[in-house]
Amino acid sequence: MTKFKQLALTLVALVTALGMGACSAGSSSTTAGVTTTAGGSTAAGSDLAESSAAGEQTTAAGSTTADGDRIKIGLVFSLTGATAISEQCMYNSAILALDEINAAGGIGGRQIDYIVKDYATDADTAVKVVKDLILQDQVSAIVGLYTSASRVAVEPVLEEYKVPLVYPTFYEGETPNPYVIYTGAVPNQQGDYFIPYLMDNVSRNFYLIGTDTTYAATINEQAKVKLAELGGNLVGEELVSSDTTDFSDVIAKIRNQTGDEGCVIYANLNGDSGTAFYTQFHAAGLADNYTIASFIMDESFSTALGDAAVGTYACVNYFNSIDTPANSAYLKSYAAEFGEDQAKAVTAVGESTYDAVNLLAQALEKSGSDLSADTILANFDNLTFDAPQGTIKVDPETHHIYCKARIGLVQSDGSIKVVYETDDVIKPEPTR
Amino acid sequence: MPLLTKVRQLPVNRWIDLALFLFLLTFPIWQNTYWVYIMSGIMAYMIFALSLDLLWGYTGLMSMGHSVLFGAGGYMIGIASAWANQADWIKFDQLPWFLAILSQPLGAFLAALFLPGLIALFIGLFMFSGKIRGVFFSLITLALAGISELFVINQSRYTHGDSGITVTSRTLFSNSDSQRLTDQQFYFVVLAFLLGSYLLCLWLVNTRTGKVLQGIRENESRLTYLGYKPAAFKLFIFMLSGMMAGLAGMLFVRVQGSINHSAIGINLATLVLVWVAVGGRGNLTGALIGTLLLQFSETKLNSVFSGISADFAQYWKLVLGLLLLLIVFVIPKGLIGVLLEQQQSRQGRDRKAAIMRKEVHSHDANP
Numbered sequence: 001m002t003k004f005k006q007l008a009l010t011l012v013a014l015v016t017a018l019g020m021g022a023c024s025a026g027s028s029s030t031t032a033g034v035t036t037t038a039g040g041s042t043a044a045g046s047d048l049a050e051s052s053a054a055g056e057q058t059t060a061a062g063s064t065t066a067d068g069d070r071i072k073i074g075l076v077f078s079l080t081g082a083t084a085i086s087e088q089c090m091y092n093s094a095i096l097a098l099d100e101i102n103a104a105g106g107i108g109g110r111q112i113d114y115i116v117k118d119y120a121t122d123a124d125t126a127v128k129v130v131k132d133l134i135l136q137d138q139v140s141a142i143v144g145l146y147t148s149a150s151r152v153a154v155e156p157v158l159e160e161y162k163v164p165l166v167y168p169t170f171y172e173g174e175t176p177n178p179y180v181i182y183t184g185a186v187p188n189q190q191g192d193y194f195i196p197y198l199m200d201n202v203s204r205n206f207y208l209i210g211t212d213t214t215y216a217a218t219i220n221e222q223a224k225v226k227l228a229e230l231g232g233n234l235v236g237e238e239l240v241s242s243d244t245t246d247f248s249d250v251i252a253k254i255r256n257q258t259g260d261e262g263c264v265i266y267a268n269l270n271g272d273s274g275t276a277f278y279t280q281f282h283a284a285g286l287a288d289n290y291t292i293a294s295f296i297m298d299e300s301f302s303t304a305l306g307d308a309a310v311g312t313y314a315c316v317n318y319f320n321s322i323d324t325p326a327n328s329a330y331l332k333s334y335a336a337e338f339g340e341d342q343a344k345a346v347t348a349v350g351e352s353t354y355d356a357v358n359l360l361a362q363a364l365e366k367s368g369s370d371l372s373a374d375t376i377l378a379n380f381d382n383l384t385f386d387a388p389q390g391t392i393k394v395d396p397e398t399h400h401i402y403c404k405a406r407i408g409l410v411q412s413d414g415s416i417k418v419v420y421e422t423d424d425v426i427k428p429e430p431t432r
Numbered sequence: 433m434p435l436l437t438k439v440r441q442l443p444v445n446r447w448i449d450l451a452l453f454l455f456l457l458t459f460p461i462w463q464n465t466y467w468v469y470i471m472s473g474i475m476a477y478m479i480f481a482l483s484l485d486l487l488w489g490y491t492g493l494m495s496m497g498h499s500v501l502f503g504a505g506g507y508m509i510g511i512a513s514a515w516a517n518q519a520d521w522i523k524f525d526q527l528p529w530f531l532a533i534l535s536q537p538l539g540a541f542l543a544a545l546f547l548p549g550l551i552a553l554f555i556g557l558f559m560f561s562g563k564i565r566g567v568f569f570s571l572i573t574l575a576l577a578g579i580s581e582l583f584v585i586n587q588s589r590y591t592h593g594d595s596g597i598t599v600t601s602r603t604l605f606s607n608s609d610s611q612r613l614t615d616q617q618f619y620f621v622v623l624a625f626l627l628g629s630y631l632l633c634l635w636l637v638n639t640r641t642g643k644v645l646q647g648i649r650e651n652e653s654r655l656t657y658l659g660y661k662p663a664a665f666k667l668f669i670f671m672l673s674g675m676m677a678g679l680a681g682m683l684f685v686r687v688q689g690s691i692n693h694s695a696i697g698i699n700l701a702t703l704v705l706v707w708v709a710v711g712g713r714g715n716l717t718g719a720l721i722g723t724l725l726l727q728f729s730e731t732k733l734n735s736v737f738s739g740i741s742a743d744f745a746q747y748w749k750l751v752l753g754l755l756l757l758l759i760v761f762v763i764p765k766g767l768i769g770v771l772l773e774q775q776q777s778r779q780g781r782d783r784k785a786a787i788m789r790k791e792v793h794s795h796d797a798n799p
Contacts, residue, residue, distance in 0.1 A: 079738070080749065118738050123596060123692045125734075128470065132735060135466035148595045153690035156600045160612070160689075174595075175520040212585055214593045241582055242594070431520070 071106075071364060071371070072113045074133035076144035081121030082271065086300065087146050089350035090168060091116075092338050094143055097357035100333065107365045115139065119150060126150035127157060134161045140364070140371040141166065143356050146349070148172065148214060155179070162373040166360050168353040170295075170316065172218040173400070173430035179373065181380050182400045183356040183392075184349065185317040187222050188429040190295060193405040194315040195226040197420050198264050202291050202313075205263040207254055208237045209277070211244075216268040219295060223266055235263055245276040251284050258290070265292045275305065282308035298347040303414040310412050316348040317403040318389040319416045327388035330354060344414075355387045355401075359394065393425065400428035444775045445717035445768050449630070452720060456623055460616050469615045469687065474727045475622045476684035479629045481707050481719035483676035488705075489714035490637055491669050492649030496570045496701055497577030498677055501548035503584070503696025505678030506685040508547055509607070510597035511590055512540035516607035517600065521592050531590070537605040544682040545675055552674030553667065560663040560670075565652070574698065581697035596692025599685050622683050629676055633716055636672075645669055646714075710759050712766025721768055726752075 077091040078084045094114075102111050115137050117129035126145060133139045134157065142158075143166045145151050151167055158165055158179040166181045173186030198206075206227055210216030217239065227234055236257045238250055254265065269277050274296055281292065297314035320331070330351070335343035359380065364371070366379040381396035393402040402425040408416035456475065460468045480502050488494050512534035515527055533539035555576065559569060584591045591597065602618050603611045613621070636642050647655045648662050655662055685691045694700065704723075711722020733748035763770045 116738055118734060120734075122694060123690065124688060124694065127688055127690060128473075128731065129734070131466055131469055135464065135469075149692045149694075152592075152595045152598055153688075153692060156598045156689040159600065212593070214588060214595045217588065217593070241585070 069110050070113050071110050072115065072137060072139045073360070074130070074137065074139040074142040074144075075114050075116045076119050076126065076129055076133070076142060077116070078121045078146060079116075079118040081119075083121045083146050086271075086347070086349060089300065089342075089345065089347050090144070090146065090353040092334065092342065093346070093350040093354040094357050096330075096334055096337055097354045097361075099337075101357070101361050107361055108368070112361070112364075119145070121147060121150075123147070123149040123153035127153050130154045130157050130165075134163050139163065141360055141376060143168065143353070143360060145169070151180070164373050164376050166356040168356040169349050170352070172215045173428075174214065174218060176398055176400070176430045178399075179377070180399070181356075181359070181377070181394065182398075182428075182430070183352045183359060184401075185352075185403055185405070186400055186428050186430045187219055189317060189403055189405050189426045190315045191219060191222050191226060192426075193420070193422060194293065194295075194313075194407060195223055195232065196230060197407050198266075198291075198293055198313065199230060199232055202293070203262045203264050204231075205233045205235050205258060205261065207235045207258060207263050207265050207290075209250065209265065209267040209269065210239050211242045211268065211270040211273055212239045213242060213270065216270070219268050220266070240269070240273065242270050242273060244273050247277050247280045250277075251280060251286065254290065255284075255286070262289045262291075265290050267292050267294045268296055269294070270296070274301065278305050278308040278312070287311060297408075297410065297416070298349075299414070299416060300345040300347050302410045302416060303345055306414065309410045309414070312410050313419075314408040314410065314416055315405070316408075317406060318348040318351040319406060319408045319418055320344070320346050321408075321415050321417055322389060322406075324388065324390060326386050326390075330388040351388050355385055355389075355392060358385050358387070359383050391425070395428050398428055398430050400430050402427060441779070443715070444771050445715050448717050448721065448768070448771075452717075452724070453627060453630075456626075460619055465615050468619050470728075470731055472615065472619045472622045472687040473684060474724055475619075475626045476680050476687055477704070477707070477727055478680075478720050478723045479626055479683065480677055480680035481704055481711075481723040482629055482633050482716060483673040483680065484704050484708050485713060485716055485719035486633055486636070486645075486669055486676070487673040488708060489716075489719070490642065490649065491645045491666060493565075493666065493670070494570045494705075495573045495673075496705065497573035497575070497580070497698070498673075498704055499696055499698070499700040500573075500576050500580045501552060501674040501677035502681035502684070502700065502704075503580065503691070503693075504548045504551055505544040505681030506691045506695050507584065507591060507597075507681075508534065508544040508678075509540055509682050509685045510599055510691040512537075512543070513599040513601060513607040514592070514597050517609045519592075519597070521595075523589065528590075537607055540607055541605050541682070544678050546678075548678030548681070549671045549675040552670045556667045556670040560666045563663075574701070577696070577698045577701045581693050584693045584696055591693075594693060596690055598690045600689065602686050602689070604686075618687065622687065625679060625683060629679070630716065630720070637716070641665065641668075649714075706756065708766075710756065710766055712769030712772070715768055715772060718766045718768035722766065725767075726756075729755075 075091070075094050077087045079091065098112055098114055101107065106112060115133060117133060119126040119129050130142060133142060141164045145154065145165070145167055146169050148171055152175070154165065155177045158177070162179070164179055164181060166183060168183045170184035171182070171186065173188070176182070206223070208220045208223060210220045220237065224234060236253065238253070240250070265281070267274070267277055274294070278292065281287070291312065293313035293315070295315055297309065297312060298316065299320045302309040331343050331346060334346055362383050362385065363376050363379040367375045377399070380394045380399060383394045385392055390404055395402060404425055405422045406418050407420040409419045411417050456471070459471055484495065484498050487498070511531060514522055515534060527535055533543050559572065564572065585594050600609050601607050601611045602613050604621060637645070644655065644660055644665050647660070648665060652662050681695065684695070707722040707726050708719045709722070710726060711720065712718030729752060733752060737748040759767070765773060
C-alpha cells in the first residue's frame with residue numbers, strides 16, 4: 001500500500017513539475033499549434049481551383065516574411081461544455097475563413113496567425129483565456145464567444161487592455177460595449193417581422209414560452225409589445241428554468257388555455273430544454289392545432305429533431321437554403337473541409353462567424369501597420385461584405401450589422417425553406 | 433534546547449505553509465501579469481477552501497453548498513458596482529431598502545462580509561437546533577446551492593439574470609469605474625487577506641474552541657454528555673466560515689472583474705470539496721495546496737492542450753479527472769494527510785524506540 005502512495009505522490013509531483021516547466025514554454029507550444037494550422041491552410045487552398053496560384057504565393061510569403069509581419073488574432077469557442085455543439089460550426093467557419101484569407105495572400109501580404117482557446121461554456125474560464133490571449137500571446141483582436149454571460153464577463157478585460165472583440169452570436173441587444181463588434185442579428189431584425197407574419201399566416205393567438213434567461217425574457221417582452229400594437233391575442237405566458245426537460249404540465253396548460261381555434265406557440269428555449277419541448281409537443285399530438293415558432297430553431301436543431309421539427313417556423317438572418325452565389329461557395333468549401341454532413345448543419349451563428357472573420361480582415365487591412373484597438377474599431381465603420389446571407393454593412397453608430405430578416409419553415413428533410421424575407425437590410429437597434 | 437525540540441516536532445505541513453507563503457510572496461517578481469492575475473484568483477479560492485476546511489475538516493460538517501456564501505459575498509460587490517456605475521441594465525431609480533447599504537463604498541465591503549454570515553446564521557439556526565447532522569446537512573446545503581443559482585437567475589432585476597454583472601473597479605472599497613489598482617498591486621491585497629485568514633484559522637483551531645470543534649467531529653454525543661452545547665459551537669463556526677467565504681467571493685469578483693450565477697451554484701460547491709479532499713482535510717495546508725495544485729493544473733492543462741491542437745483541447749479534463757480518481761482511490765486522506773500520517777508514525781516509532789532503550793537501560797542498571 002505504501003508503495004502505491006509513493007507512486008501517487010510521485011505522479012502528482014511529476015504533473016506539477018510539468019506544469020511549472022510549461023509555464024515558460026507555454027508560448028512556444030502555441031506557436032507550434034499555429035504552424036500546423038498554417039499547413040492546413042494550403043490544403044484548403046488547393047481545393048479552390050482558382051486559388052492554387054495564390055496558395056503558392058502564400059508559402060513563398062510565409063517563408064520570406066519575418067514574424068513581425070504576421071498578424072495574430074485569438075479565437076475563443078467552447079470546444080467542450082454545454083454549448084459545444086452549437087459552437088462547433090462557429091469554430092469551423094472561423095478556421096475556414098482564416099484559411100481562405102491566408103491562402104489568398106493574407107492581409108496586405110501579412111499572414112494571419114490564430115490561437116485557439118476553449119472556454120468550456122464558462123464565463124470565468126472565458127475571462128481567463130481572453131486574458132491569456134491578450135497578455136501572453138498579445139493578439140490584435142479576438143473573434144468568438146457564444147453565451148451572453150461570457151461576453152459580459154470579458155468586457156472589462158477588453159476595456160482595460162484595449163483589444164477589440166468580434167462577437168458573432170445573435171443576442172438580446174441589451175448592453176452594447178464600445179470594444180465589441182456584433183455580427184449577429186438583434187431582436188428588432190427578427191421579431192418585428194416574425195410576429196406580423198405569424199399573425200397573418202398562422203393564427204392571431206399566441207402562447208409565449210421561454211427559458212428564464214435575459215435573451216428569451218427580452219424577446220418575449222418585445223413580442224408582447226408587438227402583439228398589443230397589432231391587436232394579437234396573448235393566451236398565456238410561461239418562463240421555465242434553463243434545465244427544464246419535462247414539459248408535461250406546460251403542454252397540459254396549453255391544451256387547457258387555448259381552444260380549438262389554433263395558436264402559435266412562441267417558444268424560445270435553450271439547448272436541451274428546447275429539444276425536449278419539441279419532442280414532447282410532437283409526441284402529445286398537438287401539431288394539428290398549434291404551430292411552434294421559435295428564434296432558436298436552426299439547421300443543427302432541425303436535423304437533430306427529425307419529425308418533431310417539421311412544419312415549425314424559424315426566424316434568423318441566415319438559412320442554409322439561401323440561394324446566393326456567396327452561400328453556395330461558402331457551403332461548398334465548408335463541405336470540402338469538414339464533410340457533407342457537417343455542411344448540412346451550418347447555422348446562422350456559423351455564417352455570422354464567417355462574416356465576423358472576413359469583416360475583421362477588412363478592418364485590419366484598412367488599419368495597416370497601426371493595430372491599436374481604436375484604429376481597428378474605427379475602421380469597422382460602414383464596412384460591407386458580400387456574405388452568404390447577402391450583403392451586410394456595419395452600422396458606424398452601434399457597431400452592429402445591417403441585415404435582412406428571414407422567416408423559414410422546416411421541411412421534412414430537416415432543411416429550412418425561406419418563406420419570407422425583407423426586401424432590404426434592416427438597421428440594427430440594439431437598445432430599444 | 434526545548435525550542436529546538438519544539439521546532440523539530442512541528443508538523444511537517446507547517447513547513448509547507450511557510451514555503452507556500454514565501455513562494456506566493458516572491459511570485460510576482462518572476463512572473464508576468466497574466467500569471468499574477470491567475471494566482472490572485474487562486475489565492476481568493478484558497479481563502480474559500482480554508483473556510484470550508486474549518487467547517488468540514490475540523491468540525492465534520494460537510495457543506496455541499498458552500499458556494500452560496502461565496503456567491504452572496506460576490507454578488508454584493510457586483511450589485512454595488514453596477515449601481516455605482518449605473519450599468520445599462522439597471523432599470524430602477526433607487527436601491528431597495530435591503531440593498532441600500534450598497535450605495536456606500538464601505539457598506540458594500542461590510543455587506544459582502546456580513547451577509548454571508550447572516551445567511552449562515554439563519555440556515556444554521558434551523559439546522560442545528562433541529563439536530564440535523566451528517567448526510568442530511570450535506571443534502572440540505574446542496575439543495576440550497578441549486579436553489580440559490582435559480583434564485584439569482586430569476587432575480588434579473590438586481591442580478592442581471594444569467595448574463596452576470598461586470599465589476600470594473602479593482603480596489604478594496606471603491607466601486608467607481610475609474611478606481612483600478614494594477615494586477616500586481618491587487619495581488620498583494622489578496623495575499624494579505626489570505627495570510628490573515630490563514631493565521632486566524634491556525635489560531636482558532638489551536639484554542640479551546642478549536643478543540644471542542646474537533647470534538648464535535650469525533651463524537652458529538654459524548655461532547656454533549658460532557659456538558660458542552662455542540663449547536664452553539666457549530667453555529668459559531670458556520671458563521672465564521674460563511675464570512676470567510678464571503679470575503680473570498682468579494683476578492684474573487686474584484687480579481688475576475690465579473691460575477692455570474694456559476695459562482696453561486698453547485699458546480700463551484702463541488703469543486704471546492706474536491707480541492708479540500710485532494711489536499712487533505714483538517715490541517716489547513718491541504719486546503720491551500722489542493723486548491724493551488726488543482727486550479728493551477730486546470731489552467732495549465734487547458735492552455736497546453738489547446739496549444740497542441742484544437743481537436744485535442746477537450747482531453748485535458750480527462751487527464752485531470754483520471755488524476756483525481758487516482759488520488760481519491762489511493763490516498764483518501766489527501767496529499768497532506770498522507771505526509772502527516774507518515775510523520776506521525778515515524779514519531780511514534782521513535783518514541784517507542786526511546787522507551788525500549790530506556791527499559792533496556794533500566795534492566796542493565798538493576799540486574
